[in-house]
Amino acid sequence: MSNQTERLTGWRLFIATVIARAYPRVIGQQRDISWMFFDVIMPLGSVAAYVFVYRALKAPEEYIGFVVVGGAMTAFWLNVLWSMSSQLYWEKETGNLALYIIAPNSMMAILLGMALGGMLATTLRALVIMVVGSWMFGVTYQVASFFQLFSIFMLCMTALYGMGMMSASLFLLLSREAWHVANLAQEPIYLASGFYFPIKNFPFWVAAAASIIPLTLGLDGMRQLVFPSGPALGFMDVRTEIAILLALCVVFLTAARYLLAYMEKLAVREGRLTESRR
Amino acid sequence: MQKSTFARSFLTATWLGWQIESNWTDPFLFAVYSIVKPIASAAILVVMYGIITKGAFGDPLFPYMYLGNVFYMYVGAVMTGVSWSVLDDREHYKTLKYIYVAPVNIPMYLLGRGVSRFITGSIAVFITITAGVLFLNVPLDVTKANWLLFFPTLLVGVIMLAMMGLVIAGITLTTVRHEGFAGEAVAGLLYIFSGAIFPLDVLPAFLRPIGLAMPTTYWLELLRRSLVGGVAQAFPTLAGFSNLELFGILLALTILFSFIGINTFRYFDHKARERGMIDRTSNY
Numbered sequence: 001m002s003n004q005t006e007r008l009t010g011w012r013l014f015i016a017t018v019i020a021r022a023y024p025r026v027i028g029q030q031r032d033i034s035w036m037f038f039d040v041i042m043p044l045g046s047v048a049a050y051v052f053v054y055r056a057l058k059a060p061e062e063y064i065g066f067v068v069v070g071g072a073m074t075a076f077w078l079n080v081l082w083s084m085s086s087q088l089y090w091e092k093e094t095g096n097l098a099l100y101i102i103a104p105n106s107m108m109a110i111l112l113g114m115a116l117g118g119m120l121a122t123t124l125r126a127l128v129i130m131v132v133g134s135w136m137f138g139v140t141y142q143v144a145s146f147f148q149l150f151s152i153f154m155l156c157m158t159a160l161y162g163m164g165m166m167s168a169s170l171f172l173l174l175s176r177e178a179w180h181v182a183n184l185a186q187e188p189i190y191l192a193s194g195f196y197f198p199i200k201n202f203p204f205w206v207a208a209a210a211s212i213i214p215l216t217l218g219l220d221g222m223r224q225l226v227f228p229s230g231p232a233l234g235f236m237d238v239r240t241e242i243a244i245l246l247a248l249c250v251v252f253l254t255a256a257r258y259l260l261a262y263m264e265k266l267a268v269r270e271g272r273l274t275e276s277r278r
Numbered sequence: 279m280q281k282s283t284f285a286r287s288f289l290t291a292t293w294l295g296w297q298i299e300s301n302w303t304d305p306f307l308f309a310v311y312s313i314v315k316p317i318a319s320a321a322i323l324v325v326m327y328g329i330i331t332k333g334a335f336g337d338p339l340f341p342y343m344y345l346g347n348v349f350y351m352y353v354g355a356v357m358t359g360v361s362w363s364v365l366d367d368r369e370h371y372k373t374l375k376y377i378y379v380a381p382v383n384i385p386m387y388l389l390g391r392g393v394s395r396f397i398t399g400s401i402a403v404f405i406t407i408t409a410g411v412l413f414l415n416v417p418l419d420v421t422k423a424n425w426l427l428f429f430p431t432l433l434v435g436v437i438m439l440a441m442m443g444l445v446i447a448g449i450t451l452t453t454v455r456h457e458g459f460a461g462e463a464v465a466g467l468l469y470i471f472s473g474a475i476f477p478l479d480v481l482p483a484f485l486r487p488i489g490l491a492m493p494t495t496y497w498l499e500l501l502r503r504s505l506v507g508g509v510a511q512a513f514p515t516l517a518g519f520s521n522l523e524l525f526g527i528l529l530a531l532t533i534l535f536s537f538i539g540i541n542t543f544r545y546f547d548h549k550a551r552e553r554g555m556i557d558r559t560s561n562y
Contacts, residue, residue, distance in 0.1 A: 032560075035453075039459075042464065042466055046467075048470050049474075052476045052480050053327075053343070055476070056339065056476035057326075059330040063330070176302040177302050177303060180311045183315060191322050197329055198329075201325065201329050
């Protein structure tokens with residue numbers, strides 16, 4: 001046993017921690033599959049509602065596609081928000097957080113494990129919205145560059161989860177307000193990041209400020225790459241967006257590493273890791 | 279005087295729910311947190327509408343959509359308020375089993391827990407409507423609004439939503455924490471079938487009957503009619519119905535959903551007790 005503990009250091013320990021935290025989520029999802037109905041099928045309803053709003057307004061057809069793509073991406077935002085960032089608050093309340101801190105592992109690995117563990121539901125939700133939504137509403141895609149599309153999606157996800165880890169550090173300090181903070185970051189982000197409309201319609205500086213959220217540029221770039229009229233409605237050139245997302249990845253991941261370490265120390269010092277203000 | 283178990287359960291739960299919802303911060307911050315989310319949700323629609331119509335906020339479709347969306351806030355708030363309490367008490371505070379062994383009427387307790395969300399939802403509704411009137415030309419004249427229609431409709435609608443919330447609360451008793459947002463998920467699905475933000479005629483013909491079977495359709499129509507009268511009545515879906523007829527349908531459907539809500543809750547409650555799920559936690 002001691003040999004095994006010795007072996008698990010560095011990146012091996014990191015990977016083992018990721019798997020260990022992802023494991024209960026993956027297994028839990030198989031034990032009770034009712035989440036598929038509530039988390040995968042039902043969200044189609046809100047996406048469809050926005051599609052019908054555009055239909056009622058007689059909007060150009062590409063807007064229907066914009067809604068479907070945006071609706072699919074909400075899954076990732078919700079995963080970051082509820083299954084990663086605010087999850088630390090829940091872990092604190094249930095007593096697991098202190099155990100995470102005691103164990104000789106990386107907090108980033110735990111957060112990554114949470115995210116990856118929830119990825120099954122997240123990806124399924126995104127895929128169902130994309131596939132069923134596209135089929136139901138006759139959305140067609142014309143990919144301008146698969147390489148750029150893959151790059152922008154991966155960079156967007158990396159930066160997004162980096163941001164999630166960074167914000168998770170704040171949740172180490174928060175108590176009951178954590179729930180409300182997470183709640184507050186849901187619809188306003190749908191609005192600011194243009195989940196259901198092109199961000200170009202905002203004044204430049206508003207759109208630029210919203211671009212700090214990786215999904216804003218990720219969505220804008222993807223729409224430009226998969227819809228023929230996308231570039232005309234895009235906020236910036238796709239290459240510029242890729243460069244900015246790359247920069248956001250570096251900034252958020254670095255900041256997450258330092259902030260998590262700092263906040264953990266602060267939380268330990270102030271005795272917040274086990275507090276439960278009910 | 280000794281209160282009945284029904285009243286005591288409801289009132290205590292209302293007080294408890296309000297404390298849980300509001301005492302984590304000061305009243306100002308609480309108010310800000312309570313209204314930002316619904317206002318952002320309304321703003322999404324306003325932006326979508328503005329982009330496509332190039333800012334034609336004078337069109338009758340806009341108040342239809344705006345008011346429908348505003349009152350729809352109650353749907354998510356009340357249904358989630360009632361159903362989320364199950365998870366909150368069972369998995370977070372771990373008090374559900376103690377509540378079950380106390381002399382408490384559980385459905386009334388859960389309905390009481392939903393009241394706080396109704397109150398915060400009402401604040402958001404009021405502020406969003408005021409913003410619509412002041413900045414977006416929503417043609418609401420308080421002196422001409424039909425308040426005698428508005429308040430009874432609102433009351434019946436909230437009871438109907440609470441009963442729908444009870445259905446979800448029952449189901450939640452037998453599910454794990456994955457479905458933390460079951461109330462919002464159901465509200466999301468009903469969004470398309472309630473004519474909240476577009477007339478039901480926009481739906482494909484085979485989906486319209488679902489919309490017509492939903493009490494929320496009639497509830498929203500009546501609320502719109504009571505506030506902006508003719509503007510709301512101009513849309514063809516329910517134009518053939520008088521206010522009284524619509525109210526009758528709403529009342530009948532509310533009674534039906536109350537029956538369904540109570541019996542569904544009883545069924546799942548029994549199932550949860552039988553399977554030992556009342557104190558289950560799922561820390562995934």
